[in-house]
Amino acid sequence: MKLMRVTDPDDVMKIISEQFGPLETEKLPLGKTGGRCLSETITAPEDVPGFNRSTVDGYAVAARDTFGAGEGIPALLECIGEVLMGKTAPPIKTGQCCLVHTGGMLPEEADAVIMIEDTDLTGTMIQIFRQVAPGENVILRGEDLRKGDTALYKGHRLRAPEIGMLASLGIVNLDVYRQPVLGFFSSGDELVDYSSPEPEPGKIRDSNAPALFYLSEQYGTAFRYGGILPDDFDIFLEKSRSMLEQVDMLVFSGGSSVGSRDYTALTIQQLGKPGLLVEGIAIQPGKPTLLANCCGKPVLGLPGHPVSALNIFSIFGKAIIDRLAGREFKSFRPTVKAILARNISSKSGRRDYVRIKLEETANGWSAFPVLGRSGMLRTLAEADGLLEVPAAREGISAGEAVEVSIWE
Amino acid sequence: MKLMRVTDPDDVMKIISEQFGPLETEKLPLGKTGGRCLSETITAPEDVPGFNRSTVDGYAVAARDTFGAGEGIPALLECIGEVLMGKTAPPIKTGQCCLVHTGGMLPEEADAVIMIEDTDLTGTMIQIFRQVAPGENVILRGEDLRKGDTALYKGHRLRAPEIGMLASLGIVNLDVYRQPVLGFFSSGDELVDYSSPEPEPGKIRDSNAPALFYLSEQYGTAFRYGGILPDDFDIFLEKSRSMLEQVDMLVFSGGSSVGSRDYTALTIQQLGKPGLLVEGIAIQPGKPTLLANCCGKPVLGLPGHPVSALNIFSIFGKAIIDRLAGREFKSFRPTVKAILARNISSKSGRRDYVRIKLEETANGWSAFPVLGRSGMLRTLAEADGLLEVPAAREGISAGEAVEVSIWE
Secondary structure: OOOOEEEOHHHHHHHHHHHHHOOEEEEEHHHHHHEEEEOOOOOOOOOOOOEEEEEEOOOOOHHHHHHOOOOOOOOOEEEEEEEOOOOOOOOOOOEEEEOOOOOOEEOOOOOEEEHHEEEEEOOEEEEEEEOOOOOOOOEEEOOEOOOOOOOEEOOOOHHHHHHHHEEEHOOOOEEEEEEOOOEEEEOOOOOOOOOOOOOOOOOOOOOOOHHHHHHHOOOEEEEEEEEEEEEOHHHHHHHHHHHHHHHOHHHHHHEEOOOHHHHHHHHHHOOOOOOEEOOOOOEOOOOOOOOEEOOOOOEEEEEOOOHHHHHHHHHHHHHHHHHHOOOOOOOOOOEEEEEEEEEEEOOOOOOOOEEEEEEEEOOOEEEOOOOOOOOOOOHHOOOOEEEEEEEOOOOOOOEEEEEEEEEE | OOOOOOOOHHHHHHHHHOOOOOOOOEEHHHHHHHEEEEEOOOEOOOOOOOOOOEEOOEEEOOHHHHOOOOOOOOOOEEEEEEEEOOOOOOOOOOOOOEEEEEEOOOOOOOOOOEEHHHHEOOOOEEEEEOOOOOOOOEOOOOOOOOOOEEEEEOOOOOHHHHHHHHHHOOEEEEEEEOOEEEEEEEEOOOOOOOOOOOOOOOEOOHHEEEEEHHHHHHOOOOEEEEEEEEEOOOHHHHHHHHHHHHHHHEEEOOOOOOHHHHHHHHHHHHOOOOOEEOEEOOOOOOEOOOOEEEEEEEEEEEEEOOOHHHHHHHHHHHHHHHHHOOOOOOOOOOOEEEEEEOOEEEOOEEEEEEEEEEEOOEEEEEEOOOOOOOOOOHHHHOOOEEEEOOOOOOOOOOOOOOEEEEOO
16 A cells, blocks of 8 residues: 655645745725735835824923923913814914814924923913923824835735725725635535535535635635536546636545545646645644645645644645735744643644633633544534644643634 | 723723623525524534444454454455445445445444555455454444534534534524624814825824724624714714614724813713713723713724724724624634743833734744834834733833734
8 A cells, every 4th residue: 555655744834835926916996905915015105194293182382492391480381272183283483382182283383292281271371380302292294104115015914004004195006916716626426515405325415615615715715616526537637627727726625535535636646737746744633635736826635524624724725825815924823822621642743733622710721622533523613723732742731831723 | 181080901891791792693594604603502403424434444344353353363354345435335244344435334234444454355355454343443423413412502603613514414594693784983173085195284094994994894794984074063973873873883983182082972972871881991002992882782982093993993892793793702812922022111000002023033933012102003014913011010021921912
């Protein structure tokens, strides 16, 4: 029997990074760019803010008019009025000030704002009980961004703060990388569509298609479902080839038997050069995974077991999608700290992902391994997340501090 | 001057949990339920799997036929054929076995599978070099879920594993809580739409509307934008009242000046009972936040500063949305571990959120505070996430291990 050649998970990530790159670009209105990555570097077309603004409610002053002022010896300034929000500030002269609200514009002659609580009003005269330094309580014109500054670099992913910043610059259309289109096939003669009311004996419903549809949408792709491929080589190849032409990335969820894997591998080899890059990954669940580059497009063969398929897609499928979407290859795996409640054993030499249910205790989270075999979705549905056991370790003991990746 | 009454952030969470609850329910096809929460408890209508399945490639046997077998004394069984994928297994008798693939159905008389590598084939006779226990390498009918078992409880959020599990049960339509509709107004005479090419002096572009639009979509709401409200009480009230009738949750992004806050507070008090619950939160950035319950609907008044608005919305806005969406109130804040690269000072008595840029080093992530004032979006766009400094602490020293929440 042929042994499976397995690749280290970190090496698979390197292969993904080296083999695949961003798709073409498109121009989109700002409101539709959330989650996309910039394909251009953005330079600020103007100063932000565009004028000197107060950061407090107070009086706009020339700082030198307050020098020496204190509790016992207030400075006295004439208040000549109020800066209306959204309006140009009236000019002030030496010895004068004007009321300004948070976010309001400073008069040209003012360089600081004294907070209302440090003043007292008597008619139109303001007593000032504290001296202020030039620039105090003011955001200067261009302090956030100066015209010509680089606002965001190519490859930057647009989250809410970036969208806000681009809006503040008045940038309404921008160049981003195109959204990847993901083609998906389930395969195996044992599968029937999940809407089948009563599968015949020996048949099971295809649960991977709807689960991966939701995940791939979360990861920012457009999902195209090709149906369930029968175990017929010619149909398998023809349908795969035709789908590959229409999409940016092809994903199979195959049978996990050796025969079925060989089948998918054979098809992938026919789909284009350079072909298979990975024939298995030193990871559990999800070892029997195939990864190929067919004519420049990534092709991922997921194991058929639902839990394995979801685990692999959430790690390597997501990495491929991020790459096509032009996302900077700096990836975080945020985790929740917990104390392991029961011993976990693990085979050394492969990276294990253990399903974990988190329970709140007085001392923080307690991590309970969810028992059950790899094929079982119920165990994943019961789990809040996964705990990674590194390949070098043979297990983790109850009481150890661990970090759990949450399934969102 | 009136002092702001501030509420502890944990108490604000409690108020949200007590005051608001899930919306009505609706029936949706499974493929559209991702991210929603179940409004019914789901009972398995059938066994999963529906038949005894092999978990390996091997020979289906009656375990007792292998008892006593070993390397030197193989058991000998007649192979009567192969279980085709998706087909009923042929019956076997004592002394017989049949070839079965991973996921294939076991004959009724078989209760275990022996892996191919532990056998040798000679004609139709199989030599078996190991004994197997009953149940070995088999998932029994109903082992994942037995008919009548509770599959998922009411309030459970549907992620990819849950969708897969429901698909495997053939559940194609289900009852979930309705998606919350969020009405949003910006306010302040200084604001102009972000598409304005050249705002007049004193005006700034409204960056909160597009940034919050993206965030609220990520959090699973439908966003309805009401425009920029002028500082005119009657118009403000009329538009707010009309919007509140059409939505499940109302959000204002207001000016941060005392006057402007009082204005929003006054409007909120007119919108319905019981009215204002929170007038400020012991948190930075984002202290001047208003929270109300107006006729059973949540109304959130965000500070106008973009960074404060995003911070508050990502914590408390999300909590309100989760509540309306029927999500179980068990919330995780996954973080990335890092070593703080520079000292952070913080005012005791309030919870501070410090913007952090993460840099990879040989020893893991290094956390650099991003400097700049609270109003500045550039500092948030430069940051990978936020570091929470608890109210009890006055700062964190360089070199300490910290946990950073990532901005997605």
